[in-house]
Amino acid sequence: MKHITTRQFSVLVDCGKIYQFMLDIYERDWRNGVPAPFFEYAFSSFAYWMDITYSYKNCIWEDDGKIVAFCFYESPMTDIYFSLKPGYEELASEMIAYADAHMSVGGEIQLILFGGQDALMNAAKQAGYCQKSEGWDMQFDFDDVLDYSLPEGFHFVSSDEYDMNKINKCCWKGFDHEQNEGLWNHQYEQNNYLLEVAPHATMDLAVIIADEKGEYVCYAGMWWTPENKLAYMEPLCTIPEYRHRGLASAALSELYRKTKALGATHMTGGFNDFYKAIGYKPAEKWTYWRKQ
Secondary structure: OOOOEEEEOHHHHHHHHHHHHHHHOOOOOOOOOOOHHHHHHHHHHHOOOOOOOOHHEEEEEEEEOEEEEEEOOOOOOOOEEEEEEEOHHHHHHHHHHHHHHOOOOOOOEEEEEOOOOOOHHHHHOOOOOEEEEEEEEEEEEEEOOOOOOOOOOOEOHHHHHHOOHHHHHHHHHOOHHHHHHOOOOOOOOOOHHHHOOOOOOOOHHOEEEOOOOOEEEEEEEEEEHHHHHHEEEEEEEOHHOOOOOHHHHHHHHHHHHHHHHHHHEEEEEEOOOHHOOOOEEEEEEEEEEOOO
């Protein structure tokens, strides 16, 4: 017999428990919810990306003290995600009702549901939500080979030579912050120190490409997740003046070589056609739901 209880998420108590829960229910198509690094990366990046002020609104369902379901926001705060252990589909309606009643923070919420989350989709329909759009995120299957060469004039930076200030600067430029927020001036540099101490971050596996002057021009992060044989790639950026030279392809090829040697079977990517062009294939169907 199930003994279901609910409680609010606590940052100091529950981050590790949620990580383990997401490891336990992981499927490659995300039918049970996002992989564990998705949530930890968002929390460790809160300095410039995710506002955790309202994380107490995130809700946990437990069966005899073991987590079986989790409802949480990411960024923007109106995007709501659901992780649900197989065998507990009867909680779907309660989860959607909770999100509908309690997760709004300054705007209409949007439910993010993945292909295979049928119980949650049905519950969303019954609660008056309808699907507004969808898209396919991509993965690289390691049964295939990813082997793009590093262009001449560039080199990989050894993990024992990583310069956190240069990584910050590369990411600031690589995500086009300079266009709207000005030149790099050590903004949000505390974020990378958080990433260094995030419990499951694998900074030593990140790939950094530098030019002949030693300036970092491309960065590809890695959250190696051996329990799921998952190479969770996040983030990936190239500074504007060095784009379209094959640097990102070379960086992902190097991540492929590093993580395949460790036992990885697949690596995450994104929605961009760039991934498709180098051999990634559609893997997770994202659907977006709003009230009619």
